[in-house]
Amino acid sequence: MQAAVQKNIDFTEGALRKKLVIFVLPILAGTVLQQLYVTADAVIIGKYTGKIGLAAIDSVYALLRLPVLFFAGISAGASILVSYSYGAKDFKKLDNAVHTAVLFALAGGTVLSAAGILCAPYILHLIAVPSEIYDYALSYVHIYFAGFVFMMLYNIAAGILRALGDSKTPLYILIISCFANVALDILFIGYFKWSTAGAALATSIAQCISAVFALAALICSKTEGRLYPKKLRFHAEAFKRILITGVPIGIQSAFYPIANILIQSGINASGTDNIAAWALCGKLDFLIWFSVGAVADGVSVCAAQNYGAGKIGRVKTGTLFGVAVGTLTVLIISTLLYLYSGTFAKLFISANDYDVIAVTVRIMHFIAPFYVFYVFGDLFSASIRGSGKTFAAMLVSLLTICGSRVVWMLYITATGADFMRIIVCYPLSWFLHSLAFTVYYFLYVREKSK
Numbered sequence: 265m266q267a268a269v270q271k272n273i274d275f276t277e278g279a280l281r282k283k284l285v286i287f288v289l290p291i292l293a294g295t296v297l298q299q300l301y302v303t304a305d306a307v308i309i310g311k312y313t314g315k316i317g318l319a320a321i322d323s324v325y326a327l328l329r330l331p332v333l334f335f336a337g338i339s340a341g342a343s344i345l346v347s348y349s350y351g352a353k354d355f356k357k358l359d360n361a362v363h364t365a366v367l368f369a370l371a372g373g374t375v376l377s378a379a380g381i382l383c384a385p386y387i388l389h390l391i392a393v394p395s396e397i398y399d400y401a402l403s404y405v406h407i408y409f410a411g412f413v414f415m416m417l418y419n420i421a422a423g424i425l426r427a428l429g430d431s432k433t434p435l436y437i438l439i440i441s442c443f444a445n446v447a448l449d450i451l452f453i454g455y456f457k458w459s460t461a462g463a464a465l466a467t468s469i470a471q472c473i474s475a476v477f478a479l480a481a482l483i484c485s486k487t488e489g490r491l492y493p494k495k496l497r498f499h500a501e502a503f504k505r506i507l508i509t510g511v512p513i514g515i516q517s518a519f520y521p522i523a524n525i526l527i528q529s530g531i532n533a534s535g536t537d538n539i540a541a542w543a544l545c546g547k548l549d550f551l552i553w554f555s556v557g558a559v560a561d562g563v564s565v566c567a568a569q570n571y572g573a574g575k576i577g578r579v580k581t582g583t584l585f586g587v588a589v590g591t592l593t594v595l596i597i598s599t600l601l602y603l604y605s606g607t608f609a610k611l612f613i614s615a616n617d618y619d620v621i622a623v624t625v626r627i628m629h630f631i632a633p634f635y636v637f638y639v640f641g642d643l644f645s646a647s648i649r650g651s652g653k654t655f656a657a658m659l660v661s662l663l664t665i666c667g668s669r670v671v672w673m674l675y676i677t678a679t680g681a682d683f684m685r686i687i688v689c690y691p692l693s694w695f696l697h698s699l700a701f702t703v704y705y706f707l708y709v710r711e712k713s714k
C-alpha cells in the first residue's frame with residue numbers, strides 16, 4: 265500500500281511544485297517516444313512498401329486523425345471528472361466515473377470500429393483516393409478501424425491513471441507497445457510482405473497490448489479508482505458529465521486540423537521549396553508542442569484535483585508554476601531553433617536538397633521569437649478545463665485560434681499574398697489565444713476565490 269501511495273500523486277497535499285515536475289516528466293518522455301516511433305514507422309513503411317505504401321497511408325491520414333482527436337477529447341473529459349472526484353475525496357462519484365468511462369470506451373469503440381469498416385469504401389471515394397493506391401488504402405483503413413476500440417480503451421484507461429496521479433505507468437506501457445509495434449512492422453511488412461495491411465495490423469496489435477496493460481493496471485490499482493470488471497455499467501450522471509466535459513474538448517481538437525488544412529492549401533500554392541521548408545519546420549519545432557502539452561496535462565490534473573478539493577490557492581500556485589516552467593522551456597527551445605535551425609534541418613534532408621535550408625532558416629528567424637505566446641494560452645486554458653469549464657474554453661479557442669486563421673486566409677491573403685504573409689496567422693493566433701485566456705483565467709480565479 266505504501267508503494268501505491270508514493271506512485272500516485274495527490275496534488276491537494278504536500279510540495280506542489282515538486283509533484284508537478286515529477287508528474288510532467290513521464291508525460292513528456294511518452295510524447296517524445298511516440299514521435300520517435302512515428303518516425304521509425306514511416307522509415308520501415310517507406311523502405312519496404314515504397315512510395316505506394318507511403319502515399320496510401322498519407323492519403324487517409326486526415327480521415328483517421330479526426331475520430332482519434334475527437335475521442336481523445338472524450339478521454340480528457342473523463343480524466344477531468346476523475347481528477348475532480350479524486351481531489352474532492354468523493355469516492356462514490358470517482359467509482360462511477362471510472363466504470364462508466366471504461367464501458368463507454370468499450371461500447372463506443374466497438375460501434376465506431378464497425379461503422380468505420382462499413383463506411384470506409386464510401387469515404388475513400390468521397391476523398392478521391394487515387395485508383396492505383398485505393399486497395400492499399402482500403403485494407404489499411406479496414407484493419408486500423410478494427411483496432412480502434414483498443415485505442416479508445418487505452419486512452420480512457422491511461423487518462424484515468426494520470427487523473428489519479430500516476431503518469432509513470434502509461435509511459436511504461438507506451439514503451440512496451442512502441443517496441444512491439446516496430447517489431448511487428450518489421451515482421452509483417454519486411455518479412456511477410458503484407459504492405460499497408462501489415463502496418464495497420466501491427467498498429468492494431470500494439471494498441472491491443474496497450475489497452476490490456478492499461479486496464480490491468482487499473483484492475484490492480486490500490487487506489488479508490490480501482491477498476492472492477494463486474495461493476496462496469498453506465499451511471500447516468502457520470503456519463504452526462506463525461507460528455508459535457510469531453511465533447512467540447514473533442515470538437516476543439518478536431519477543428520484545429522480543419523483550420524490548418526486551409527493554411528496548408530495556401531502554402532501548397534506558394535511552391536515546392538516553401539512546402540518542403542515548412543515541413544522541415546514541423547520536424548524541428550515538435551518539442552515546443554510536446555513540452556507545452558505535457559505541462560498542460562499536468563496543470564489540468566493538478567487544477568482538477570484542487571478544484572475538487574476546494575483549494576483555489578493551490579490551483580493558482582500550480583498553474584502559475586506550470587506557466588513559468590513552460591515559458592522557460594519554450595524560450596530555451598526557441599533560442600536553439602533560432603540559432604541552429606539550419607544545422608538541425610540538415611539532419612532531415614539529403615545534400616541534394618540543401619537549397620531549401622535557407623527558406624527554413626528564414627521561417628524560423630521569423631517565427632521562433634513568437635513561440636512563447638503559445639504557452640500562456642495553452643496552460644491557462646488547461647487550468648480552466650480542469651475546473652470543468654470546457655465549453656467556454658472551446659469557444660475561446662475556436663474563436664481565437666481557428667477563427668483568426670480562417671479569417672486571415674479568406675480575407676487577408678485572398679489577394680495572393682506571399683508565403684511569409686501566410687504564416688503570420690500562426691503567431692497572430694497564438695497571441696490572441698494567450699491574451700484571451702490570460703484575461704479569462706484571472707477573472708475566473710478571482711470569481712472562484714470569493
